[in-house]
Amino acid sequence: MEVLKIATAGSVDDGKSTLIGRMLYDTKSLTTDKLEAISKTSKQKGYDYLDFSLATDGLVAEREQGITIDVAHIYFSTAKKSYIIADTPGHVEYTRNMVTGASTSQAAIILIDARKGVIEQTHRHFFINNLLRIKDVVVAINKMDLVAYSEETYNAIKSDFEALMAKRDYQEQRITFIPVSALKGDNVVHRSDNMPWYQGNALLEHFEVLDRKDIYNVGTPRFPVQYVIRPKTEEHHDFRGFAGKVYGGELSVGDKVVALPSRTRSTIKEIYAYDKKYKTAARRSSVTITLEDEINLSRGDMLVKEDDLPTVDKQFTATVSWMDAQQLRPGSKYVVQHGVNKALAKVDAVHHKIRPDYSGIDEDVDGLTMNDIAQVSFKLNKPIFYDAFKEHRTNGSFILIDTQSNNTVGAGFIV
């Protein structure tokens, strides 16, 4: 079963909860108890329809209690795919949550209220999904029932959004527009009879037919050593396996590899997943690799193909999404966790803040406050092996850890 993780962001009133509730209902993922509760509450409120926002009522209750909401995960499945929705609130003070939700997602839904059209919040959702290089984005124009299912309204919003698209950095991002009514169920799971002018897929159909090539960029293989397996048993006396996850591309037995940072050369001898040997390790598979030559590797080292080396350097510049109440300032020190590798980092310079709504940059900055996005240069105490984020989503990203609190205080995308 394929698993597709979809990032959604939005506020309470744009119909996001209703949309998620509708997907749960129309895929028959709601419990009977829950349905009864929804039906009862809808009646009490005097609605002549089922209020599906109640399906995610746990989140609503959180809002009422004023608890900080972060990423909530909602699970449902169809016969074809398992879906995980990473749901985040959409206001500017939740930028960090949106970045977090988008970082683990392969697709995204940007919700627009057909009565309001493209608003500032739409800019921000789009900016973040584009910054995180989500390959497939659906712009769901919702509440079509409240604009009489008007094709003109849909087209006007679409062309406003297309103007925004011209400003994006990641031009290859695939964007699909779908007119929906989450409340009435138009084009969410089932195609609508109310909008004969729209010929495309319903929202869920769109995701059902997505292929892996539609959501993943194939890059070059990087194999960060996560853990060294040395059983030292009689049966496996000389076994020295390098356990880790393959990122970006495949690795095969016989591949000539270079170990970083030592630059020692060797050849892949075996690839294990559990006790089975494989000829090729696919992207994102967790495997154990043995080499032809006895070389010393430890956690944080990296195996790469000899004809395709990453940058090996003690400094880099990155777009940073700041997530902590304490400011990031020039000269501040952090632990950089780059995959499974760690280094001490010092902020060399904060170049400029980027307004996450395409309204421009702020040049004159001395520090970053929570939810800021900015261009920042770092110097490290040792070289790390990285690619630009746009070339390699995994090997081009890192997190910043506060040396005092140990909290994760920021995320970075290397430029």
Add this chain to the structure above:
Amino acid sequence: MEQNTESNAIMEMETAPTLLETTGPISALENESIYIFREVAAQFERPVLLFSGGKDSITLVRLAQKAFWPAKIPFPLMHIDTGHNFPETIAFRDKLVANLGLELIVRNVQDSIDAGKVKEESGKYSSRNALQTTTLLDAIEEFKFDACIGGARRDEEKARAKERIFSVRDDFGQWDERNQRPELFDMLNGQIELGQNVRVFPISNWTELDVWSYIQAEEIAIPSIYFAHKRKVFLRDGLIWSHSEHVYQEEDEEVLERMVRFRTVGDMSCTAAVFSEATDIDGVVDEIRNSTISERGARIDDKRSEAAMEKRKQQGYF
């Protein structure tokens, strides 16, 4: 298409690994879980796997085996035993540990009760379920564990939907849900201060059906109570309770003999059964799959937590 691990194999992969020797599906969820296990072993000094004998913790053991093969699992298992477990579960636990040559630590709730640290509940809804916390925290302190691996899943309930994969706990084992570390991409930050520990949930993103499908595909042995069997039960609040010396039963609650199985397995006082004819894993997976299609409301753990809430209310009255 059926949801089994063979089809799980293709998530986030361009191609499935080419097999050299034999077949064996590798699922995307499995890849993620193995990655998490290796992060635990690499980032922590003294991890422990919390083992209840239930299907989720049995699945964890299989995943840990896979993560470290051909080496042994590099940390012990620990069972916080309420003393009210199904005998089938305990027998299964001991056999599993012996077969795999694992180290098992058992700490007993009874000892916490005898030491006066916790008080046994009484009455109609009494259970030792809540008492486990004290025994667990004492054991964490005794062994200086810095990472406790558990089988909780995000699809289980609303609060869990927000839980991190690495969830930092303070000296008192408390979860500060307002102040959780963001988890980006698959980077896991396990840096902690002395005295803190981390709860690790390697199957966070698995659903109940994923776990059952995995057990089916991997042919993992599980305790017999997960399969339909004749059992003496009684009905209360729409739930099927085991008739046992450990479970309080009113005189007017009639003992019936029925074909039942358990969908989740905790201790006898907090685990209800479902009527079932599924005597093998294929039957169980079919039942779960069909019940998710028609009504997830039949989920026993949902009902159990409602009953648990009911129970607290009841005790307030006593």
